[in-house]
Structure formats: C-alpha cells, structure tokens
Amino acid sequence: MSKIETAALVELQSMSNITIKPSDKGGAIVILDTDKYITEIERQLSDPSVYIRLRGDPTESFKRELNLMLQDAVQSNIITFSTFQYIWVEFPLVPLIYILPKIHKDPINPPGRPIVAGVGSLTSRAAEVLDKVISPLVQQTRSYVRDTTDFLQKLSEIGQLSDEFLLATFDVTSLYTSIPHVEGINAVKKLLCECGQYSSVEVNFFVQILSFILQKNFFKFQDKFYLQIRGTAMGSKVAPAYANSFMSWFEEEHVYSNALFTRHCCAWWRYIDDVFLLWRGDLESLSVFRDEINVVHQDIKFTMTADTHKIVFLxxxxxxxxxRFHTRIYTKPTDRNQLLRYDSFHPSSVKKSVPISQFTRVCRIANDEDTVNDDLNKMEKKLGDRGYPKKVLQEGLSKVSNYSGPNKMKKNRMGQRVTFVSQYHTYSHQIQTVLNRHWHLLRESYPSISTFQQPPMMSFRRGGTIGSKLVRAEVPPVPKRFTFLGP
Structure with a gap:
C-alpha cells in the first residue's frame, strides 16, 4: 500500500460515526451510520423473551462452574485429562455481539442478523468438541442436506415428473433465536440415545455440556453484559448441529405425521432452516399444510414460496x-463480484485455482449444455473483470471441459504429506525451493515414516486484509469530549 492509501485506511479506522460490515448475503460491503447500527442492536436486545441484561461480567463465576463440571468428568473417567486440557480455556475472551445488515430485505434501514463473536471464549472449545459428536448423527437424519452437491444428487434421483407438481421452499423464521432450550436439549439427547454409540453416562455428560453452552451464552455490547435465554447464538461451533437436531425432532413430531404431508409431499429436504419440497397438489392444499405446521409450535413459524415452474434453493x-429438472447457478440481485482479484498478494497457485473452482461450480450445478455454456461465459466475464488473464481463464476452461454432473470430477489424491504452514510473503517460493531441495535428508533418514516420502505441502495462514482492519465486532468508542476552563 502507498502512503496515501495507508493514511486513508488509518483515517477510516478512526471514524467512529460510521460502522463497516459485510452484508448478510451477497458479499457487499455496507457502510452504516453508527447510531443506526447501535439502534438496531438495541432493538433486538430489548426483546425480553430472548435476552436479559446482566449486572456485570459473569466470566469468573461461569469459569468455576465449568471447571467443576469438567473435573468431575475426568474423575469419573468420562473424559481424559488431555480432553479436559483441550476444552478448558484458562484466559477466555468475552464474546461480543454484532449484526450483519440484511440489505436484500431493506437497503435503506436494513435489519441485522445477530452474530456472537465467541472465538477464544469460555465455551468455544466445548462447543467445538460437542459439534464433532452431534454432526455425524445429524447427517443421518431423514431430511438432511449437506450442501449444494448433495441437494443436486437428491434431485437427480427423482423419477418421472408430473404436471401436478408444485416447486416450493419453506424458511423457518429466526430459527437460531427461536429454539427453546428444553426442547432443543431433549432433541439432541434423543439423537445421542438412539444412535447407540454412547453410554448413558456419556450422553448425560454431553447434555450437561450442551446445557451449559446454551444457558451461559453471555456477551458484551457497549460495556453492558447480556445473557441469551432462548435459542443459540450464530457464531457458536455447535449452533448448526444443534439447530439441525431440533428441526429433525420437529419434523418427526409435527411434519411427517401430517395428513396433507403424507398425501401430497414427494420430497422434503432441509438445509438447516431452508426447506425444498415437491408438492403433488395445488397451491391451496400447500398453503393449508403450511398453516397447520405453523400452529403446532408457538416459536417455530415457516414462510413459503411456491411456483409451478421455477424456484430457488441455496x-x-x-x-x-x-x-426433468433443469438447474443452473442462481445469483441474488444484491450479490457483488467478490472473486479474488488476480493482482492481489496471494500465491500464484491460489489465483490459478480460482477459475478452475468457479468453472467447476458452474458445470456441477448446470445440467443442460446450453445453460452450462451460457453460465461459463458469465463466469469468464466476472473473472475477467477481476483481472484474470485470458490465458489463465482458457487453462481453467480446458481443465473442466470433460466435467459432467456433481460426482464426475475426481480429486487428485496426493497421499499423506506433511503440511508446512507459514505466513505468505515474497520469500515463500524460495523457502519452498529450499525445503524441496533438502527434503531427501528426512526421507533417507526415516524411511519407515510414510509422511516423509513426499515433499511437504505448503500452506499459508490468512494474512491481514483491508477488510479485517476496517470490520470489527465491537462498536468503535465515541470520542470523549472535554471542557476546558480558561484562567
């Protein structure tokens, strides 16, 4: 960066009257009036059914409670001491709440999606461990959709279509903050018990940890501390698995047994709070079904979009x-071209892989030759707008020319390799050259260690960016004003 650019960045960082955030969807950068940003957060925090204000920082009291819980688990041989050491955070950071503006709903006064920045917090490691336990079980539930590729695979397995089909999507309103603790915990416990992988003692410990994460979900906003008393915070590692567990329970209890669902629904696939369904019937019966499942639970409400011809999902x-179905990439009207610029300071291998990954995405999603060609041309233009040379784009296109369908591209398996992690800089290529030149010393000295048989794989930590310097979880403090009295 030049001196002028550095000075401009410092000036932007010091401006407390504006707050810079990425948009909730679409990749846009949003500059907000700080007063409006604070007002929106305070509006959400004023809901007494979701948040309550605490008298002070509860970190120390919560630490003592978690420590006793983990110590008991070690003494009871439920977890090992090494697991205790991993979960325990000796010097936790206080979580902070911020919002991502939903400019696709209102570009002038956008509502915000609340996120709790909990990295390094007291329960961050516990949530990570619990996610590794619950997530594999969630993937076995009836409606689970892993990602776009999984959805496309399910769609390709649908048989002969009928003109009577309706395409529809349901969306759960504010799912993360709507799940009651008791029902959410019971849903997870049900999954753990039914899987048969864990003893009753282990299940009780997992439930105890989950209860602690949910009931001690505190955070700070402008030197005030709050506790979330309903739902879970977006930002917690275990939040998606927890929400999926609850929705799986909800579906078993209220959806699959519904008479209209049994009679008309041919597919019900869910990605957390977004549902895709095929409905053999008219719009009136679908609306009645939506209304019926909207009254079975006071906190869970669905919105609906339906069409006889076209729908968007993920x-x-x-x-x-x-x-049959035709599929193609959907781009929201608020989406911005946020593809990595070719002149950015990244390894050349990363920049060369961007066109390949984006062209592969086009070929994976689009299933009609004309559509593939059209979307590839659009993607080529987007990449060209970000500075990618024609030669690099042509090389990327040639690599995906034989791609067809979600499961056709085979990954190049490199086997087990040591990963060399460093910060990327101008000397990284020379470091890799030195490592490769002398790697034979390790390979010849330790022939029995398989990971030494190939040179290391270079991996780079994400460095600081302009965005990381300007986008902060905490609201910038308002400059203090002093009154000076003259002599």
Whole structure:
C-alpha cells in the first residue's frame, strides 16, 4: 500500500460515526451510520423473551462452574485429562455481539442478523468438541442436506415428473433465536440415545455440556453484559448441529405425521432452516399444510414460496421441464463480484485455482449444455473483470471441459504429506525451493515414516486484509469530549 492509501485506511479506522460490515448475503460491503447500527442492536436486545441484561461480567463465576463440571468428568473417567486440557480455556475472551445488515430485505434501514463473536471464549472449545459428536448423527437424519452437491444428487434421483407438481421452499423464521432450550436439549439427547454409540453416562455428560453452552451464552455490547435465554447464538461451533437436531425432532413430531404431508409431499429436504419440497397438489392444499405446521409450535413459524415452474434453493435455480429438472447457478440481485482479484498478494497457485473452482461450480450445478455454456461465459466475464488473464481463464476452461454432473470430477489424491504452514510473503517460493531441495535428508533418514516420502505441502495462514482492519465486532468508542476552563 502507498502512503496515501495507508493514511486513508488509518483515517477510516478512526471514524467512529460510521460502522463497516459485510452484508448478510451477497458479499457487499455496507457502510452504516453508527447510531443506526447501535439502534438496531438495541432493538433486538430489548426483546425480553430472548435476552436479559446482566449486572456485570459473569466470566469468573461461569469459569468455576465449568471447571467443576469438567473435573468431575475426568474423575469419573468420562473424559481424559488431555480432553479436559483441550476444552478448558484458562484466559477466555468475552464474546461480543454484532449484526450483519440484511440489505436484500431493506437497503435503506436494513435489519441485522445477530452474530456472537465467541472465538477464544469460555465455551468455544466445548462447543467445538460437542459439534464433532452431534454432526455425524445429524447427517443421518431423514431430511438432511449437506450442501449444494448433495441437494443436486437428491434431485437427480427423482423419477418421472408430473404436471401436478408444485416447486416450493419453506424458511423457518429466526430459527437460531427461536429454539427453546428444553426442547432443543431433549432433541439432541434423543439423537445421542438412539444412535447407540454412547453410554448413558456419556450422553448425560454431553447434555450437561450442551446445557451449559446454551444457558451461559453471555456477551458484551457497549460495556453492558447480556445473557441469551432462548435459542443459540450464530457464531457458536455447535449452533448448526444443534439447530439441525431440533428441526429433525420437529419434523418427526409435527411434519411427517401430517395428513396433507403424507398425501401430497414427494420430497422434503432441509438445509438447516431452508426447506425444498415437491408438492403433488395445488397451491391451496400447500398453503393449508403450511398453516397447520405453523400452529403446532408457538416459536417455530415457516414462510413459503411456491411456483409451478421455477424456484430457488441455496445457490441453485431449479426449473421444471416436461420430464426433468433443469438447474443452473442462481445469483441474488444484491450479490457483488467478490472473486479474488488476480493482482492481489496471494500465491500464484491460489489465483490459478480460482477459475478452475468457479468453472467447476458452474458445470456441477448446470445440467443442460446450453445453460452450462451460457453460465461459463458469465463466469469468464466476472473473472475477467477481476483481472484474470485470458490465458489463465482458457487453462481453467480446458481443465473442466470433460466435467459432467456433481460426482464426475475426481480429486487428485496426493497421499499423506506433511503440511508446512507459514505466513505468505515474497520469500515463500524460495523457502519452498529450499525445503524441496533438502527434503531427501528426512526421507533417507526415516524411511519407515510414510509422511516423509513426499515433499511437504505448503500452506499459508490468512494474512491481514483491508477488510479485517476496517470490520470489527465491537462498536468503535465515541470520542470523549472535554471542557476546558480558561484562567
């Protein structure tokens, strides 16, 4: 960066009257009036059914409670001492709340999606461990959708289509902050008990840890401390698995047994709070079904979008043809071209891989030749706008020319390799050259160690960016004003 650019960045960092955030969807950068930003957070925190204000910082009292819980688990041989050491955070950071503006809903006064920045907090490691326990179980539930590729695979397995099909999507309103603790915990306990992998003692410990994470979910906003008393915070590692567990329970209790669902629904696939369904019936029966499941639980409400011809789910636009579905990439109107710039300071291998990954994404999602060609041209233009040379784009296109469908591209398996992690800088290539030149010393000295048989794989930590310097979780403090009295 030049001196002028550095000075401009410092000036932006010092401006407390504006707050800079990425948008909730679309990749745009949003500059907000700080007073409006604070007002929106305070509006959400004023809901007494979700948040309560605490008298002070509860970190120390919560630390003592968690320590006793973990010590008991070690003494009871439920967890090892090394697991205790991993979960325990000796000097935890206080979580902070911030919001991501939903400019796709209102570009002038956007509502915010609340996120609790909990990295390094008291329960951050416990949430990570619990996520590793629950997530594999969630993946076995009936409606689970892992990602776009999984959704496309499910869609390809649908048989002969009928003109009577409706395409529809349901969305759960504010799912993360709507899950009651008791029902959410019971849903997770049900999954743990039914899987048969854990003893009753282990299940009780996992439930105890989950209860602690949910009931001690505190955070700070402008030197005030709050406790979330309903739902879970977006930002916690275990939040998606917890939400999926609850929704799986909700579906078993209230959806699959519904008479209209049994009669009309041919597919019900869910990605956390977004549902795709195929409905063999008219719009009236679908609306009645939506209304019926909206009254079975006071906190869980669905919104609905339906069409006879076209619908959007995740990043896929699905169109119903005579006998099959046509799919292509969907781009929201608020989306910005945030692809990595070719002139950015990144390894050349990373920049060369961007066109390949984006062209592969086009070929994976689009299933019609004309659509593939059209979307590839659009993607090529987007990459060109970010400075990618024609030669690099042509090389990327040639690599995906034989790609067809979600499961056709085979990854190049390199086997077990040592990963060399460092910060990327101008000397990284020379470091890699030195390592490769002398790697034979390790390979020849330790022939029995398989990971030494190939040179290391270079991996780079993410460095500081302009965005990371300007986007902060905490609201900038208002400059203090002093009154000076003259002699």
């Amino acid at each position: 990043d896929v636009e699905i169109t119903k043809n005579i006998d």
